[in-house]
Amino acid sequence: MPRGDIESLVFEAVAHADARCPRAASHPDTDSVAAEARAWAERGGLRPAARGLPVDRVNPVAPVGEAMREAPADALRIVGFFATWLAALAEHGERTGWDVGYGESLADVLGGAADSGRAGTDVLHRALAELVDRVTEAGGCALLPELADALARHTAAAHREHDWLARDVTPTLTEFLDNRVDRTSVPLLTVLHRLDPALGALDGPAAPGVPQLTEIAGLLTGVDEDLIGFRHAVATGTRVTLVPVLMREYGHSVPAAFQSATVLFGAWKTQLDHGVGAFEQEAGDPAPLRQARALVDWVAALHHHHADLHVRHRAVPVG
DSSP states (O other), X not given: OOHHHHHHHHHHHHHHHHHHSOOOOOOTTHHHHHHHHHHHHHHTTOTTOSTTSHHHXXXXXXXXXXXXXXXXXXXXXXXXXXXXXXXXXXXXXXXXXXXXXXXHHHHHHHTTOTTSGGGGTOHHHHHHHHHHHHHHHTTOGGGHHHHHHHHHHHHHHHHHHHHHHHTTOOOOHHHHHHHXXXXXXXXXXXXXXXXXXXXXXXXXXXXXXXXXXXXXXXXXXXXHHXXXXXXXXXXXXXXXXXHHHHHHHHOOOHHHHHHHHHHHHHHHHHHHHHXXXXXXXXXXXXXXXXXXXXXXXXXXXXXXXXXXXXXXXXXXXXX
């Protein structure tokens, strides 16, 4: 397809998501936390964190500030630092191939193995061990096993995607969607969002029903990232996206695959909104409703962040 046609498809998909995901104000401390996170990453030796390099360009604290706009500054800081660490992990994984053992060793740090294996010498392990200390000091020790499980699934999903690319394999739609939720940052970031006391007691699991809505939020974020990043994925060959999967599964053209993916986004967004609505009908403890609403906030924040980075303010070429 001509470049202009692809960019038009991307802009249309972004406009659809914009309409379904209104942009929120950001936390007043977002900029200062972003500066702190950058300094922390540079001080810890995270390779791409210096000004102008990948983590700095991505500004991973920006969506955290929108999703956690009413959270205490201390909770925002920890999640912002963790999002910065995730950006450094992504750069490392894309550069080295998402080694399974390496990912498992990172999850082990969250499980209390900070003094073993690579943790003594590897900058990502050391930085993660420092984050464990921060989470523990904030009273979130009970969140760490859940976070470790989410990180293990995230790195395994990234490795699986890397393997598909290396073997030039297009997965089935079911295989792809099963992998896509864990490949996003949603399951990770929403665990740590519970450092905000408004979302409930730190020593308990997510409210019943919230894990299922988290999967929907992950699917929403995944399809949105795939549509926004389609041009870059094709140009670099570094990601498997939903568009070629739909093309293989149903014999779609690129425009038809974009349309189908956009329909899926709309359907899953409606499902998420209805799920939140069910919590709104329940009386009593407001924490479960706040956890559910936080998922809507993360989907919107991550959408606008990716659109700002890759699409927004670009003119649509003609022809």
